[in-house]
Amino acid sequence: MEACGKDPNEDDISAVTQVDECRDKCNIEERDRCLEKHKDNEEQKLRCGDDAECLLKCLQLHIPPEP
Numbered sequence: 001m002e003a004c005g006k007d008p009n010e011d012d013i014s015a016v017t018q019v020d021e022c023r024d025k026c027n028i029e030e031r032d033r034c035l036e037k038h039k040d041n042e043e044q045k046l047r048c049g050d051d052a053e054c055l056l057k058c059l060q061l062h063i064p065p066e067p
Contacts (some may be wrong), residue, residue: 026057 008015 008019017023
């Protein structure tokens with residue numbers, strides 16, 4: 001999950017929300033991709049949501065670059 005950014009200070013609600021949304025979006029995208037790819041494989045289904053490439057892509061899409 002580190003690809004979505006480090007856990008921000010809990011007082012920074014905006015930053016916490018951004019990181020949470022990034023992680024949620026990545027997990028949903030990866031889960032859907034994994035479930036489609038492994039419809040009949042129960043063992044592989046358990047791995048859904050743990051894909052570094054998806055998390056990196058999500059980070060790039062959802063976390064604005066620092067100025």
